[in-house]
Amino acid sequence: MFDLPTFTQVLVIGGGPAGSTAATLLAREGFNVTLLEKEIFPRYHIGESLIPSSLKVLDLIGAREKIDAHGFQYKPGAHYCWADESWDLNFSDLSGNFTYSYQVRRDEFDKLLLDHAKSQGVKVFEGVEVCSLSFEGERPISAICSLTNEKSQTKEICFDFLIDASGRSGLMSTRYLKNREYHTVFQxxxxxxxxxxxxxxxxxxxxxxxxxxxxxxxxxxxxxxxxxxxxxxxxxxxxxxxxxxxxxxxxxxxxxxxxxxxxxxxxxxxxxxxxxxxxDYSYTAEKFASQGYFIAGDAACFLDPLLATGVHLATFSGLLAAASLASILRNQISEDQGISFYEKTYRQAYLRLLVIVSAFYKNSKRESYFWQAQQLTKSQGGDKDKLQETFLNLISGMEDMSDIEEKSEQLFQDASERLRENWSLRTKQLSNELDRTGQEKLIASNQFMSKFHSLFSLSQESAVEGFYIVTTPQLGLAQVN
The missing domain is CATH 3.30.9.100 (D-Amino Acid Oxidase; Chain A, domain 2)
Structure with a gap:
């Protein structure tokens, strides 16, 4: 029988990039973390192309040298041949030490991350599946587990917090919350x-x-x-x-x-x-976090692979969950504050990438992609080079990383209910106005941009306490003064 502990501070379900990132960061902060993965790695997974933001996360978890040393294909950028136009994106145009990425075999890449998690103190159990969760009210408090290939014997593990990184199967959102919404546009x-x-x-x-x-x-x-x-x-x-x-x-x-x-x-x-x-249906959960749990990576949302942002969203959400939870566990912020920060930051990253992907499917000219990227970021200036730079920062994931590190960008609107309502409305509008019958008109319009921005108003009237991520002397959230 597998030697599963009876209690852990944080239980992580899933050993992919989202789960291994969150688990590693929390273990490096001294927390008691157990990770359960139903497969035995290496296991096959599609999704080989990474973007430069992944390097920042690899630095934070201390795994970049291991990934560099493995010999993955160096990725200097991308070439698009789209809607009768062709152009290159060069990661060398990015600033700092994040001017490249990798093309990886995901079975090898994911195993490297999971093995690294083990080396950092995470208690990793492969071939162990979560059969069910128990709740106290709406808060998950324990999991019943079994060996994936032998379900006759089970063990229970109790926890203070759960990070559901169970991938597209989405344990919390599909089995318990039943709050996954599919985008009719991207079926x-x-x-x-x-x-x-x-x-x-x-x-x-x-x-x-x-x-x-x-x-x-x-x-x-x-x-x-x-x-x-x-x-x-x-x-x-x-x-x-x-x-x-x-x-x-x-x-x-x-x-x-x-x-x-x-x-x-x-x-x-x-x-x-x-x-x-x-x-390859794109979807999102109605909410990404609540009392006692965070939903990360593909378990929370999946975006059409056009911009190769899958691993970015996975590792980015793992970082957000770990930073939020670290501050909660240290009693530096309330659980509600950590949940709110995670929900809004992760959803913003997902939604603005969704907007750019939608523009590609509309077969717009590349200048329109660049212009829309600027509308979704803090960048200013309208000349062509500046617009292309903004587009590059956004689809490389570096805009997301910059947002969570800058105090001025963290005054998100505290309107979870309104966000869900607007999201539902926006999904219906997109499905009506971007279907395959030729009614493709919303994405490039000012009307769409105003509706999108209404989800992320930074007005002082509706803003609450703002937070940003710090990595020294500890990983966590700091509050805007």
Missing amino acids: NVAVWGYWKNTKPFDKGREGIIRVESLKDGWLWGIPLHDGTMSVGLVIHKTAFKEKRSKSLKDIYLESIAESVDLKQFLETGELVSEVKSEQ
């Missing part, structure tokens, strides 16, 4: 495989991700350190169903043949894996 299917002997990308651009739009979707091409290239198709479910008389492999190969940019690099290549698929 896509992802289809992918791995290639060898492909042509290298343009000289000086080795390691970039290439993204190309198609009539019914878009393609990604990601070179990996083992000599393979991950090539994927994202297609709307309606178009996918229309093609289902063909095999999955035929749908995949025919879509690649329709491309202009990416197919040239696959001319010498060989598909060396089975073709896999997954429903």
